Amino acid sequence: MDLELALRMCEAALKQAAREGAVISVAVVDAGGHLVSFQRMEGAGFAGASLAPGKACAAAAHRRPTAELAPTAASGPGEYLSWHDRFVCVGGGIPLWADYGETERVAGGVGVSGGTAEQDVACAEAASSVWRTR
Amino acid sequence: MDLELALRMCEAALKQAAREGAVISVAVVDAGGHLVSFQRMEGAGFAGASLAPGKACAAAAHRRPTAELAPTAASGPGEYLSWHDRFVCVGGGIPLWADYGETERVAGGVGVSGGTAEQDVACAEAASSVWRTR
Amino acid sequence: MDLELALRMCEAALKQAAREGAVISVAVVDAGGHLVSFQRMEGAGFAGASLAPGKACAAAAHRRPTAELAPTAASGPGEYLSWHDRFVCVGGGIPLWADYGETERVAGGVGVSGGTAEQDVACAEAASSVWRTR
Amino acid sequence: MDLELALRMCEAALKQAAREGAVISVAVVDAGGHLVSFQRMEGAGFAGASLAPGKACAAAAHRRPTAELAPTAASGPGEYLSWHDRFVCVGGGIPLWADYGETERVAGGVGVSGGTAEQDVACAEAASSVWRTR
Numbered sequence: 324m325d326l327e328l329a330l331r332m333c334e335a336a337l338k339q340a341a342r343e344g345a346v347i348s349v350a351v352v353d354a355g356g357h358l359v360s361f362q363r364m365e366g367a368g369f370a371g372a373s374l375a376p377g378k379a380c381a382a383a384a385h386r387r388p389t390a391e392l393a394p395t396a397a398s399g400p401g402e403y404l405s406w407h408d409r410f411v412c413v414g415g416g417i418p419l420w421a422d423y424g425e426t427e428r429v430a431g432g433v434g435v436s437g438g439t440a441e442q443d444v445a446c447a448e449a450a451s452s453v454w455r456t457r
Numbered sequence: 458m459d460l461e462l463a464l465r466m467c468e469a470a471l472k473q474a475a476r477e478g479a480v481i482s483v484a485v486v487d488a489g490g491h492l493v494s495f496q497r498m499e500g501a502g503f504a505g506a507s508l509a510p511g512k513a514c515a516a517a518a519h520r521r522p523t524a525e526l527a528p529t530a531a532s533g534p535g536e537y538l539s540w541h542d543r544f545v546c547v548g549g550g551i552p553l554w555a556d557y558g559e560t561e562r563v564a565g566g567v568g569v570s571g572g573t574a575e576q577d578v579a580c581a582e583a584a585s586s587v588w589r590t591r
Numbered sequence: 592m593d594l595e596l597a598l599r600m601c602e603a604a605l606k607q608a609a610r611e612g613a614v615i616s617v618a619v620v621d622a623g624g625h626l627v628s629f630q631r632m633e634g635a636g637f638a639g640a641s642l643a644p645g646k647a648c649a650a651a652a653h654r655r656p657t658a659e660l661a662p663t664a665a666s667g668p669g670e671y672l673s674w675h676d677r678f679v680c681v682g683g684g685i686p687l688w689a690d691y692g693e694t695e696r697v698a699g700g701v702g703v704s705g706g707t708a709e710q711d712v713a714c715a716e717a718a719s720s721v722w723r724t725r
Numbered sequence: 726m727d728l729e730l731a732l733r734m735c736e737a738a739l740k741q742a743a744r745e746g747a748v749i750s751v752a753v754v755d756a757g758g759h760l761v762s763f764q765r766m767e768g769a770g771f772a773g774a775s776l777a778p779g780k781a782c783a784a785a786a787h788r789r790p791t792a793e794l795a796p797t798a799a800s801g802p803g804e805y806l807s808w809h810d811r812f813v814c815v816g817g818g819i820p821l822w823a824d825y826g827e828t829e830r831v832a833g834g835v836g837v838s839g840g841t842a843e844q845d846v847a848c849a850e851a852a853s854s855v856w857r858t859r
Contacts, residue, residue: 353757356759363628492774494764506760638783
Protein backbone atom coordinates (compact mmCIF):
# COMPACT_ATOMS: atom_id res chain seq x y z
CA MET A 324 0.00 0.00 0.00
CA ASP A 325 1.91 3.07 -1.13
CA LEU A 326 1.06 6.58 0.02
CA GLU A 327 0.58 8.08 -3.43
CA LEU A 328 -2.10 5.51 -4.24
CA ALA A 329 -3.70 5.91 -0.80
CA LEU A 330 -3.93 9.68 -1.38
CA ARG A 331 -5.63 9.12 -4.74
CA MET A 332 -8.09 6.78 -3.02
CA CYS A 333 -8.89 9.42 -0.39
CA GLU A 334 -9.36 12.02 -3.11
CA ALA A 335 -11.81 9.77 -4.95
CA ALA A 336 -13.81 9.23 -1.75
CA LEU A 337 -13.95 12.98 -1.09
CA LYS A 338 -15.12 13.68 -4.65
CA GLN A 339 -17.86 11.11 -4.25
CA ALA A 340 -18.85 12.69 -0.93
CA ALA A 341 -19.18 16.06 -2.69
CA ARG A 342 -21.47 14.45 -5.28
CA GLU A 343 -23.49 12.84 -2.47
CA GLY A 344 -23.66 16.01 -0.40
CA ALA A 345 -22.04 14.09 2.46
CA VAL A 346 -19.40 15.28 4.91
CA ILE A 347 -17.01 12.43 5.59
CA SER A 348 -13.77 11.07 6.94
CA VAL A 349 -11.84 8.52 4.89
CA ALA A 350 -9.07 6.13 5.96
CA VAL A 351 -6.79 3.76 4.07
CA VAL A 352 -4.99 1.03 6.04
CA ASP A 353 -2.36 -1.58 5.13
CA ALA A 354 -2.64 -5.38 5.40
CA GLY A 355 -1.99 -5.20 9.15
CA GLY A 356 -4.82 -2.70 9.63
CA HIS A 357 -2.43 0.19 10.29
CA LEU A 358 -3.23 3.65 8.93
CA VAL A 359 -1.52 4.81 5.72
CA SER A 360 -3.65 7.85 4.92
CA PHE A 361 -6.53 9.65 6.59
CA GLN A 362 -8.51 12.77 5.64
CA ARG A 363 -11.39 14.40 7.49
CA MET A 364 -13.49 17.04 5.70
CA GLU A 365 -14.24 20.38 7.30
CA GLY A 366 -17.41 19.92 9.35
CA ALA A 367 -17.10 16.14 9.72
CA GLY A 368 -17.47 15.09 13.36
CA PHE A 369 -14.44 13.87 15.26
CA ALA A 370 -15.97 10.42 15.63
CA GLY A 371 -14.89 9.87 12.04
CA ALA A 372 -11.28 9.93 13.24
CA SER A 373 -12.01 6.64 15.00
CA LEU A 374 -14.80 5.18 12.90
CA ALA A 375 -13.27 5.48 9.42
CA PRO A 376 -10.00 3.77 10.45
CA GLY A 377 -12.05 1.22 12.40
CA LYS A 378 -14.12 0.32 9.34
CA ALA A 379 -11.02 0.07 7.15
CA CYS A 380 -9.34 -2.13 9.74
CA ALA A 381 -12.40 -4.36 10.14
CA ALA A 382 -12.68 -4.84 6.37
CA ALA A 383 -8.99 -5.78 6.14
CA ALA A 384 -9.19 -8.06 9.18
CA HIS A 385 -12.38 -9.86 8.21
CA ARG A 386 -11.70 -9.75 4.44
CA ARG A 387 -15.25 -8.64 3.73
CA PRO A 388 -17.09 -5.36 3.27
CA THR A 389 -18.19 -4.20 6.71
CA ALA A 390 -21.75 -3.88 5.40
CA GLU A 391 -21.79 -7.69 5.25
CA LEU A 392 -20.47 -7.90 8.78
CA ALA A 393 -23.29 -5.82 10.18
CA PRO A 394 -26.02 -8.16 11.37
CA THR A 395 -29.35 -7.65 9.69
CA ALA A 396 -32.17 -5.80 11.37
CA ALA A 397 -33.81 -9.17 11.97
CA SER A 398 -30.88 -10.73 13.79
CA GLY A 399 -30.11 -8.17 16.45
CA PRO A 400 -30.06 -4.59 17.57
CA GLY A 401 -27.66 -1.90 16.53
CA GLU A 402 -25.49 -2.12 19.62
CA TYR A 403 -24.22 -5.39 18.25
CA LEU A 404 -22.79 -3.60 15.27
CA SER A 405 -19.76 -1.90 16.62
CA TRP A 406 -18.24 -4.25 19.12
CA HIS A 407 -14.69 -3.16 19.23
CA ASP A 408 -12.94 0.14 18.78
CA ARG A 409 -10.53 -1.11 16.16
CA PHE A 410 -13.10 -3.25 14.33
CA VAL A 411 -16.11 -1.18 13.39
CA CYS A 412 -18.62 -3.43 11.68
CA VAL A 413 -21.03 -1.04 10.01
CA GLY A 414 -21.20 -0.33 6.30
CA GLY A 415 -18.47 1.81 4.77
CA GLY A 416 -15.42 -0.46 5.03
CA ILE A 417 -14.11 -2.38 2.00
CA PRO A 418 -11.14 -4.76 1.81
CA LEU A 419 -8.53 -4.17 -0.90
CA TRP A 420 -7.41 -7.35 -2.65
CA ALA A 421 -4.10 -8.10 -4.33
CA ASP A 422 -3.04 -10.89 -6.67
CA TYR A 423 -5.33 -13.60 -7.94
CA GLY A 424 -5.93 -17.29 -7.42
CA GLU A 425 -3.82 -19.05 -4.82
CA THR A 426 -1.78 -16.02 -3.85
CA GLU A 427 -4.83 -13.77 -3.52
CA ARG A 428 -4.60 -11.79 -0.31
CA VAL A 429 -5.92 -8.67 1.38
CA ALA A 430 -3.46 -5.80 0.95
CA GLY A 431 -5.41 -3.32 3.04
CA GLY A 432 -8.75 -1.64 3.50
CA VAL A 433 -10.62 1.61 3.02
CA GLY A 434 -13.17 3.00 5.47
CA VAL A 435 -15.55 5.95 5.24
CA SER A 436 -17.66 7.49 8.00
CA GLY A 437 -19.83 10.58 8.31
CA GLY A 438 -22.63 10.17 5.80
CA THR A 439 -25.53 7.76 5.74
CA ALA A 440 -24.64 4.08 5.43
CA GLU A 441 -25.36 4.26 1.70
CA GLN A 442 -23.23 7.38 1.24
CA ASP A 443 -20.36 5.90 3.23
CA VAL A 444 -20.47 2.77 1.07
CA ALA A 445 -20.61 4.79 -2.16
CA CYS A 446 -17.58 6.83 -1.09
CA ALA A 447 -15.61 3.74 -0.05
CA GLU A 448 -16.44 2.12 -3.38
CA ALA A 449 -15.17 5.18 -5.24
CA ALA A 450 -11.89 4.78 -3.36
CA SER A 451 -11.66 1.05 -3.92
CA SER A 452 -12.26 1.50 -7.66
CA VAL A 453 -9.04 3.56 -7.73
CA TRP A 454 -7.32 0.59 -6.11
CA ARG A 455 -8.71 -1.94 -8.59
CA THR A 456 -7.65 0.14 -11.61
CA ARG A 457 -4.19 0.98 -10.21
CA MET B 458 -5.27 -21.47 35.66
CA ASP B 459 -1.97 -23.17 34.96
CA LEU B 460 -0.19 -22.91 31.64
CA GLU B 461 0.05 -26.64 30.99
CA LEU B 462 -3.72 -26.98 31.22
CA ALA B 463 -4.28 -23.84 29.14
CA LEU B 464 -2.06 -25.28 26.41
CA ARG B 465 -4.07 -28.51 26.40
CA MET B 466 -7.24 -26.44 26.10
CA CYS B 467 -5.83 -24.55 23.12
CA GLU B 468 -4.79 -27.83 21.53
CA ALA B 469 -8.33 -29.21 21.91
CA ALA B 470 -9.79 -26.11 20.31
CA LEU B 471 -7.38 -26.36 17.37
CA LYS B 472 -8.22 -30.03 16.85
CA GLN B 473 -11.91 -29.20 16.82
CA ALA B 474 -11.22 -26.41 14.32
CA ALA B 475 -9.48 -28.94 12.04
CA ARG B 476 -12.57 -31.17 12.26
CA GLU B 477 -14.81 -28.18 11.50
CA GLY B 478 -12.62 -26.94 8.64
CA ALA B 479 -12.33 -23.61 10.47
CA VAL B 480 -9.27 -21.38 10.82
CA ILE B 481 -9.27 -19.92 14.30
CA SER B 482 -7.57 -18.11 17.14
CA VAL B 483 -8.02 -19.39 20.68
CA ALA B 484 -7.38 -17.65 24.00
CA VAL B 485 -7.43 -18.80 27.61
CA VAL B 486 -7.64 -16.17 30.35
CA ASP B 487 -7.45 -16.33 34.14
CA ALA B 488 -10.09 -15.22 36.66
CA GLY B 489 -9.04 -11.60 36.15
CA GLY B 490 -9.55 -11.82 32.41
CA HIS B 491 -5.82 -11.71 31.69
CA LEU B 492 -4.29 -13.87 28.99
CA VAL B 493 -2.62 -17.14 29.97
CA SER B 494 -2.31 -18.73 26.55
CA PHE B 495 -3.10 -17.69 23.00
CA GLN B 496 -2.66 -19.42 19.65
CA ARG B 497 -3.54 -18.17 16.17
CA MET B 498 -3.59 -20.67 13.30
CA GLU B 499 -1.80 -19.95 10.05
CA GLY B 500 -4.25 -18.08 7.85
CA ALA B 501 -6.44 -16.82 10.69
CA GLY B 502 -7.04 -13.08 10.37
CA PHE B 503 -5.35 -10.69 12.80
CA ALA B 504 -8.71 -9.70 14.26
CA GLY B 505 -8.57 -12.96 16.18
CA ALA B 506 -5.68 -11.57 18.20
CA SER B 507 -8.16 -9.14 19.75
CA LEU B 508 -11.45 -10.97 19.45
CA ALA B 509 -10.54 -14.36 20.96
CA PRO B 510 -9.06 -12.80 24.14
CA GLY B 511 -12.02 -10.41 24.21
CA LYS B 512 -14.53 -13.26 24.16
CA ALA B 513 -12.64 -15.17 26.84
CA CYS B 514 -12.51 -12.06 29.00
CA ALA B 515 -16.19 -11.27 28.51
CA ALA B 516 -17.18 -14.83 29.46
CA ALA B 517 -15.05 -14.68 32.61
CA ALA B 518 -16.30 -11.21 33.51
CA HIS B 519 -19.98 -11.87 32.94
CA ARG B 520 -19.86 -15.54 34.04
CA ARG B 521 -21.86 -16.63 31.03
CA PRO B 522 -21.15 -17.91 27.54
CA THR B 523 -20.80 -14.90 25.26
CA ALA B 524 -23.41 -16.42 22.94
CA GLU B 525 -25.93 -15.65 25.71
CA LEU B 526 -24.56 -12.15 26.05
CA ALA B 527 -25.09 -11.31 22.39
CA PRO B 528 -28.30 -9.34 22.39
CA THR B 529 -31.24 -10.75 20.49
CA ALA B 530 -34.21 -8.92 19.13
CA ALA B 531 -36.30 -10.55 21.85
CA SER B 532 -34.12 -9.60 24.79
CA GLY B 533 -33.43 -5.98 23.93
CA PRO B 534 -30.39 -4.03 23.02
CA GLY B 535 -28.23 -5.03 25.96
CA GLU B 536 -26.87 -1.62 26.80
CA TYR B 537 -25.69 -3.05 30.09
CA LEU B 538 -22.98 -5.02 28.35
CA SER B 539 -19.60 -3.46 27.90
CA TRP B 540 -19.02 -2.89 24.18
CA HIS B 541 -15.37 -2.47 24.36
CA ASP B 542 -12.31 -4.24 23.18
CA ARG B 543 -11.77 -6.32 26.28
CA PHE B 544 -15.38 -7.53 26.40
CA VAL B 545 -16.44 -9.05 23.11
CA CYS B 546 -19.98 -10.27 23.46
CA VAL B 547 -20.51 -12.56 20.49
CA GLY B 548 -20.61 -16.33 20.58
CA GLY B 549 -17.37 -18.23 21.17
CA GLY B 550 -16.52 -17.31 24.76
CA ILE B 551 -17.15 -19.71 27.65
CA PRO B 552 -16.48 -19.20 31.37
CA LEU B 553 -14.46 -21.84 33.23
CA TRP B 554 -15.89 -22.76 36.61
CA ALA B 555 -14.08 -24.10 39.68
CA ASP B 556 -15.38 -25.71 42.84
CA TYR B 557 -19.02 -26.41 43.54
CA GLY B 558 -21.78 -25.12 45.74
CA GLU B 559 -21.02 -22.14 47.91
CA THR B 560 -17.38 -21.77 46.84
CA GLU B 561 -18.21 -22.06 43.16
CA ARG B 562 -16.37 -19.38 41.21
CA VAL B 563 -15.15 -18.49 37.73
CA ALA B 564 -11.50 -19.47 37.35
CA GLY B 565 -11.10 -18.10 33.84
CA GLY B 566 -12.48 -18.19 30.33
CA VAL B 567 -11.81 -19.50 26.87
CA GLY B 568 -12.54 -17.60 23.67
CA VAL B 569 -12.43 -18.63 20.02
CA SER B 570 -12.68 -16.45 16.92
CA GLY B 571 -12.27 -17.01 13.20
CA GLY B 572 -14.95 -19.48 12.22
CA THR B 573 -18.70 -19.13 12.03
CA ALA B 574 -20.44 -18.48 15.35
CA GLU B 575 -21.31 -22.18 15.54
CA GLN B 576 -17.74 -23.27 14.79
CA ASP B 577 -16.32 -20.83 17.33
CA VAL B 578 -18.67 -22.16 19.98
CA ALA B 579 -17.85 -25.80 19.13
CA CYS B 580 -14.11 -25.10 19.41
CA ALA B 581 -14.54 -23.24 22.70
CA GLU B 582 -16.59 -26.14 24.05
CA ALA B 583 -13.87 -28.59 23.07
CA ALA B 584 -11.44 -26.50 25.11
CA SER B 585 -13.76 -26.16 28.07
CA SER B 586 -14.36 -29.93 28.17
CA VAL B 587 -10.61 -30.31 28.79
CA TRP B 588 -11.06 -27.95 31.71
CA ARG B 589 -14.04 -29.82 33.15
CA THR B 590 -12.23 -33.18 32.98
CA ARG B 591 -8.92 -31.86 34.37
CA MET C 592 -8.34 23.28 11.11
CA ASP C 593 -9.42 22.78 7.53
CA LEU C 594 -8.42 19.76 5.48
CA GLU C 595 -6.83 21.69 2.63
CA LEU C 596 -4.43 23.40 5.03
CA ALA C 597 -3.75 20.13 6.87
CA LEU C 598 -2.84 18.48 3.57
CA ARG C 599 -0.41 21.30 2.76
CA MET C 600 1.13 20.83 6.22
CA CYS C 601 1.58 17.12 5.61
CA GLU C 602 3.14 17.86 2.23
CA ALA C 603 5.63 20.25 3.82
CA ALA C 604 6.60 17.63 6.41
CA LEU C 605 7.13 14.99 3.72
CA LYS C 606 9.29 17.36 1.66
CA GLN C 607 11.41 18.08 4.72
CA ALA C 608 11.69 14.33 5.34
CA ALA C 609 12.98 13.87 1.80
CA ARG C 610 15.61 16.56 2.44
CA GLU C 611 16.53 14.86 5.73
CA GLY C 612 16.63 11.38 4.22
CA ALA C 613 14.04 10.31 6.79
CA VAL C 614 11.06 8.01 6.31
CA ILE C 615 8.18 9.38 8.36
CA SER C 616 4.52 9.47 9.28
CA VAL C 617 2.86 12.85 9.80
CA ALA C 618 -0.42 13.69 11.54
CA VAL C 619 -2.43 16.88 11.92
CA VAL C 620 -5.07 17.05 14.65
CA ASP C 621 -7.70 19.62 15.57
CA ALA C 622 -8.09 21.50 18.86
CA GLY C 623 -9.70 18.41 20.41
CA GLY C 624 -6.74 16.23 19.47
CA HIS C 625 -8.73 14.38 16.79
CA LEU C 626 -7.11 13.46 13.49
CA VAL C 627 -7.72 15.70 10.48
CA SER C 628 -5.04 14.36 8.16
CA PHE C 629 -2.48 11.56 8.32
CA GLN C 630 0.10 10.32 5.83
CA ARG C 631 2.60 7.47 6.21
CA MET C 632 5.44 7.23 3.70
CA GLU C 633 6.25 3.95 1.97
CA GLY C 634 8.67 2.10 4.23
CA ALA C 635 7.72 3.93 7.41
CA GLY C 636 7.01 1.48 10.23
CA PHE C 637 3.45 0.94 11.42
CA ALA C 638 4.28 2.43 14.81
CA GLY C 639 4.03 5.82 13.11
CA ALA C 640 0.30 5.24 12.69
CA SER C 641 0.02 5.54 16.48
CA LEU C 642 2.99 7.69 17.39
CA ALA C 643 2.55 10.59 14.97
CA PRO C 644 -1.11 11.18 15.98
CA GLY C 645 -0.07 10.68 19.61
CA LYS C 646 2.56 13.39 19.38
CA ALA C 647 0.19 15.79 17.62
CA CYS C 648 -2.45 15.13 20.27
CA ALA C 649 -0.01 15.57 23.15
CA ALA C 650 1.22 18.88 21.73
CA ALA C 651 -2.35 20.16 21.34
CA ALA C 652 -3.36 18.91 24.78
CA HIS C 653 -0.35 20.25 26.66
CA ARG C 654 0.09 23.36 24.45
CA ARG C 655 3.81 22.77 24.19
CA PRO C 656 6.17 21.02 21.79
CA THR C 657 6.45 17.41 22.87
CA ALA C 658 10.24 17.76 22.93
CA GLU C 659 9.70 19.97 25.99
CA LEU C 660 7.35 17.42 27.50
CA ALA C 661 9.90 14.61 27.32
CA PRO C 662 11.25 14.45 30.81
CA THR C 663 14.92 15.21 31.33
CA ALA C 664 17.08 14.15 34.21
CA ALA C 665 17.14 17.78 35.33
CA SER C 666 13.38 18.34 35.33
CA GLY C 667 12.24 15.16 37.05
CA PRO C 668 10.21 12.20 36.06
CA GLY C 669 7.16 14.06 34.79
CA GLU C 670 4.52 11.91 36.42
CA TYR C 671 2.03 14.66 35.61
CA LEU C 672 2.16 13.77 31.94
CA SER C 673 -0.27 11.27 30.55
CA TRP C 674 1.72 8.20 29.48
CA HIS C 675 -0.87 6.75 27.30
CA ASP C 676 -1.33 6.03 23.65
CA ARG C 677 -3.05 9.27 22.77
CA PHE C 678 -0.40 11.41 24.44
CA VAL C 679 3.06 10.58 23.17
CA CYS C 680 5.53 12.86 24.87
CA VAL C 681 8.68 12.57 22.80
CA GLY C 682 9.98 15.15 20.37
CA GLY C 683 8.17 15.65 17.07
CA GLY C 684 4.85 17.16 18.18
CA ILE C 685 4.14 20.89 17.90
CA PRO C 686 1.01 22.81 18.93
CA LEU C 687 -0.65 25.07 16.35
CA TRP C 688 -1.70 28.45 17.73
CA ALA C 689 -4.50 30.72 16.53
CA ASP C 690 -5.26 34.36 17.29
CA TYR C 691 -3.13 36.55 19.49
CA GLY C 692 -3.26 38.12 22.90
CA GLU C 693 -6.28 37.37 25.05
CA THR C 694 -8.03 35.15 22.52
CA GLU C 695 -4.90 33.17 21.75
CA ARG C 696 -5.68 29.46 21.72
CA VAL C 697 -4.42 26.13 20.44
CA ALA C 698 -6.18 25.24 17.18
CA GLY C 699 -4.53 21.85 16.77
CA GLY C 700 -1.23 20.06 16.57
CA VAL C 701 1.15 18.37 14.18
CA GLY C 702 3.13 15.23 14.98
CA VAL C 703 5.89 13.44 13.10
CA SER C 704 7.41 10.02 13.80
CA GLY C 705 9.84 7.75 12.00
CA GLY C 706 13.14 9.66 11.86
CA THR C 707 15.55 10.61 14.57
CA ALA C 708 14.19 13.00 17.20
CA GLU C 709 15.93 15.89 15.38
CA GLN C 710 14.50 14.85 12.00
CA ASP C 711 11.00 14.44 13.43
CA VAL C 712 11.18 17.92 14.96
CA ALA C 713 12.49 19.44 11.71
CA CYS C 714 9.64 17.87 9.73
CA ALA C 715 7.03 19.00 12.26
CA GLU C 716 8.46 22.52 12.13
CA ALA C 717 8.21 22.52 8.34
CA ALA C 718 4.53 21.66 8.72
CA SER C 719 3.90 24.23 11.42
CA SER C 720 5.53 26.97 9.33
CA VAL C 721 2.82 26.33 6.72
CA TRP C 722 0.31 26.90 9.50
CA ARG C 723 1.92 30.12 10.70
CA THR C 724 2.02 31.61 7.19
CA ARG C 725 -1.51 30.51 6.25
CA MET D 726 4.94 -16.47 11.07
CA ASP D 727 3.42 -19.92 11.44
CA LEU D 728 1.97 -21.16 14.71
CA GLU D 729 4.12 -24.29 14.99
CA LEU D 730 7.28 -22.20 14.85
CA ALA D 731 5.84 -19.64 17.26
CA LEU D 732 5.07 -22.41 19.76
CA ARG D 733 8.63 -23.69 19.52
CA MET D 734 9.87 -20.16 20.15
CA CYS D 735 7.68 -19.85 23.25
CA GLU D 736 8.93 -23.21 24.47
CA ALA D 737 12.55 -22.09 24.08
CA ALA D 738 11.85 -18.93 26.05
CA LEU D 739 10.19 -20.89 28.86
CA LYS D 740 13.12 -23.32 29.03
CA GLN D 741 15.54 -20.41 29.28
CA ALA D 742 13.34 -18.91 32.03
CA ALA D 743 13.58 -22.18 33.97
CA ARG D 744 17.39 -22.05 33.66
CA GLU D 745 17.34 -18.42 34.81
CA GLY D 746 14.94 -19.07 37.66
CA ALA D 747 12.62 -16.44 36.16
CA VAL D 748 8.84 -16.53 35.91
CA ILE D 749 7.83 -15.02 32.60
CA SER D 750 5.29 -14.35 29.89
CA VAL D 751 6.32 -14.71 26.26
CA ALA D 752 4.63 -13.38 23.12
CA VAL D 753 5.27 -13.87 19.41
CA VAL D 754 3.73 -11.39 16.95
CA ASP D 755 3.57 -11.20 13.16
CA ALA D 756 4.87 -8.43 10.90
CA GLY D 757 1.83 -6.27 11.70
CA GLY D 758 2.47 -6.60 15.44
CA HIS D 759 -0.53 -8.89 15.95
CA LEU D 760 -0.29 -11.81 18.39
CA VAL D 761 0.39 -15.31 17.04
CA SER D 762 1.25 -17.10 20.27
CA PHE D 763 1.35 -16.16 23.94
CA GLN D 764 2.18 -18.14 27.06
CA ARG D 765 2.23 -17.00 30.68
CA MET D 766 3.87 -19.20 33.31
CA GLU D 767 2.11 -20.08 36.53
CA GLY D 768 2.91 -17.31 39.00
CA ALA D 769 3.78 -14.68 36.38
CA GLY D 770 1.91 -11.42 37.03
CA PHE D 771 -0.90 -10.43 34.73
CA ALA D 772 1.02 -7.35 33.59
CA GLY D 773 2.96 -9.76 31.40
CA ALA D 774 -0.20 -10.26 29.35
CA SER D 775 0.22 -6.66 28.19
CA LEU D 776 3.96 -6.13 28.47
CA ALA D 777 5.22 -9.19 26.58
CA PRO D 778 3.00 -8.52 23.53
CA GLY D 779 3.91 -4.81 23.82
CA LYS D 780 7.62 -5.55 23.68
CA ALA D 781 7.19 -7.94 20.75
CA CYS D 782 5.12 -5.33 18.92
CA ALA D 783 7.61 -2.53 19.64
CA ALA D 784 10.50 -4.64 18.37
CA ALA D 785 8.61 -5.45 15.16
CA ALA D 786 7.48 -1.87 14.69
CA HIS D 787 10.83 -0.22 15.36
CA ARG D 788 12.91 -3.03 13.84
CA ARG D 789 15.29 -3.02 16.76
CA PRO D 790 15.63 -4.83 20.09
CA THR D 791 13.60 -2.91 22.64
CA ALA D 792 16.68 -2.77 24.88
CA GLU D 793 18.14 -0.34 22.31
CA LEU D 794 14.94 1.70 22.34
CA ALA D 795 15.06 2.22 26.08
CA PRO D 796 16.81 5.49 26.80
CA THR D 797 19.92 5.11 28.92
CA ALA D 798 19.93 5.92 32.60
CA ALA D 799 21.83 9.08 31.73
CA SER D 800 19.29 10.44 29.26
CA GLY D 801 16.08 10.30 31.21
CA PRO D 802 13.96 8.67 33.87
CA GLY D 803 12.16 5.41 33.67
CA GLU D 804 8.77 6.90 32.96
CA TYR D 805 10.05 7.67 29.52
CA LEU D 806 10.54 4.02 28.84
CA SER D 807 7.07 2.74 28.32
CA TRP D 808 5.19 5.41 26.48
CA HIS D 809 2.48 3.52 24.77
CA ASP D 810 0.53 0.41 25.63
CA ARG D 811 1.19 -1.34 22.35
CA PHE D 812 4.82 -0.22 22.12
CA VAL D 813 6.67 -1.15 25.25
CA CYS D 814 10.24 0.06 24.94
CA VAL D 815 12.11 -1.78 27.68
CA GLY D 816 14.48 -4.68 27.15
CA GLY D 817 13.01 -8.06 26.25
CA GLY D 818 11.66 -7.48 22.74
CA ILE D 819 13.54 -8.67 19.65
CA PRO D 820 12.59 -8.27 15.99
CA LEU D 821 12.53 -11.37 13.77
CA TRP D 822 14.10 -10.83 10.37
CA ALA D 823 13.35 -12.62 7.11
CA ASP D 824 15.21 -12.72 3.82
CA TYR D 825 18.52 -11.01 3.16
CA GLY D 826 19.84 -8.03 1.27
CA GLU D 827 17.32 -5.86 -0.56
CA THR D 828 14.28 -7.90 0.39
CA GLU D 829 15.25 -8.11 4.06
CA ARG D 830 12.25 -7.33 6.21
CA VAL D 831 10.86 -7.79 9.69
CA ALA D 832 8.58 -10.83 9.82
CA GLY D 833 7.55 -10.39 13.43
CA GLY D 834 8.81 -10.02 16.95
CA VAL D 835 9.19 -11.83 20.25
CA GLY D 836 8.71 -10.23 23.65
CA VAL D 837 9.37 -11.49 27.16
CA SER D 838 8.34 -9.93 30.47
CA GLY D 839 8.43 -10.99 34.10
CA GLY D 840 12.10 -11.42 34.96
CA THR D 841 14.86 -8.88 35.32
CA ALA D 842 15.74 -6.97 32.15
CA GLU D 843 18.70 -9.32 31.62
CA GLN D 844 16.55 -12.43 32.12
CA ASP D 845 13.86 -11.13 29.79
CA VAL D 846 16.48 -10.46 27.11
CA ALA D 847 18.05 -13.91 27.57
CA CYS D 848 14.67 -15.59 27.19
CA ALA D 849 13.77 -13.54 24.13
CA GLU D 850 17.14 -14.41 22.59
CA ALA D 851 16.50 -18.10 23.22
CA ALA D 852 13.25 -17.73 21.29
CA SER D 853 14.79 -15.73 18.47
CA SER D 854 17.56 -18.31 18.04
CA VAL D 855 14.81 -20.83 17.21
CA TRP D 856 13.63 -18.39 14.56
CA ARG D 857 17.11 -17.89 13.07
CA THR D 858 17.74 -21.64 12.80
CA ARG D 859 14.27 -22.47 11.44
